[in-house]
Amino acid sequence: MMNTVDIDWKNLGFNYIKTDQRYISYWKAGSWDEGTLSEDNQVHISEGSTALHYGQTVFEGMKAYRTKDGSINLFRADQNAERMQRSCRRLMMPTIPTDVFIEAVRKVVKANEKYIPPYGTGGSLYLRPYMIGIGDNIGVKPAEEYLFSIFCMPVGAYFKGGLTPSNFVVSDYDRAAGNGTGAAKVGGNYGGSLLPGAEAHKRNFSDAIYLDPTTHTKIEEVGAANFFGITEDNKFVTPLSPSILPSITKYSLLYLASERLGLDVVEREVFIDRLDEFKEAGACGTAAVISPIGGIQYKEEFHVFYSETETGPVTKKLYDELTGIQYGDIEAPEGWIIKV
Structure with a gap:
């Protein structure tokens, strides 16, 4: 698919841009659901969510890259999956299996392919997987429900000026x-x-x-x-x-x-x-x-x-x-x- 969004690729910063689809999956009663893609970029959670009160929130940062031949590269996505699993265990949250994590990333990249900056612009598609404790809680203990999601956006250089000290x-x-x-x-x-x-x-x-x-x-x-x-x-x-x-x-x-x-x-x-x-x-x-x-x-x-x-x-x-x-x-x- 060719790029069809009107973006100044050369002057991208590191800012939030709403893209078309994000992956969402819920943990309840001891297991994850099948997960789905959604156009809704608003998160709807209980006021008792542990993410809001007790910091049960972990995330990752990773990128997809457009290559010279037009194909798309993910860089060491298995390492992001494993690091997220370690973060989750530290906060007593359920983990996402590596194969499920990578497949979810693939789905998000494919669904938003037109937002991947073209080869040669120095840009990339930044992916933000995250997990939060949700549900009706109030005591200081791990939540019984969780939300796992991945959204993405095109980004340029994180530091203005690129490779300058x-x-x-x-x-x-x-x-x-x-x-x-x-x-x-x-x-x-x-x-x-x-x-x-x-x-x-x-x-x-x-x-x-x-x-x-x-x-x-x-x-x-x-x-x-x-x-x-x-x-x-x-x-x-x-x-x-x-x-x-x-x-x-x-x-x-x-x-x-x-x-x-x-x-x-x-x-x-x-x-x-x-x-x-x-x-x-x-x-x-x-x-x-x-x-x-x-x-x-x-x-x-x-x-x-x-x-x-x-x-x-x-x-x-x-x-x-x-x-x-x-x-x-x-x-x-x-x-x-x-x-x-």
Whole structure:
């Protein structure tokens, strides 16, 4: 199907756009129904829904890509399914089997195919699977009913300016508790990040950097993305912590840095007072893909990595390799791409 919607593909941002169909499935009496596509983008739930009161809400972010030959790629959708299952278990919610999850994603992409940005525009179809606790509840306990849904919209670059460096500031706030829900993709993690994010923007930074909640000495996350750094001796380093959300993009970059670029890769503690060990740094995630970090403000010190205006060569190679795989221009590792 050719694109038939009137959208300025080259100037897409990261904004909500209502598309034609979304997938909806309900859990009741211990099992999921068959699921259906709906044109209704309004969610109708009980005022007693646990999602509204006790934070029983998890979500995912993923993308579909139009390739040069016109086919459609899903990138590592099985990893999104598995991460959502882990998030659900953390909040005592039922899980969606991987095959059901992937088939639901396929249905949504096919039903909204005309919204997929054309190859070469840099855009993609962003998919938002989510699950919420619903039903007539009031006590602090897991809901007995749940809603699982997937909607989508065309998006451009998450950070304005695409692959150009951004500056970040270290926040005094914690993103998550040390033994909390940091490794799960739950709504509360993001609600708590709005204030530090707004304070960072007020100071003309792209977002806040969060340190580990226990000692406040180690980098954990960059806004809603994972951190990586390239050391002077060409090691690809990412933080290791039980309160970091395990980014599918990050683990893809770890593999590509090792197998395609021949770098040594390591997950370890990244101390905020040792930034000078890195010649390049970046933030990575599904929405952002890779955002090069120009500099980091920590207390009174501002540390610049490769450049505040230019992307470092290793970061650029990683970006080209990853996006080349996603858009079908570079051969993917086995199992990474699912065709719609």
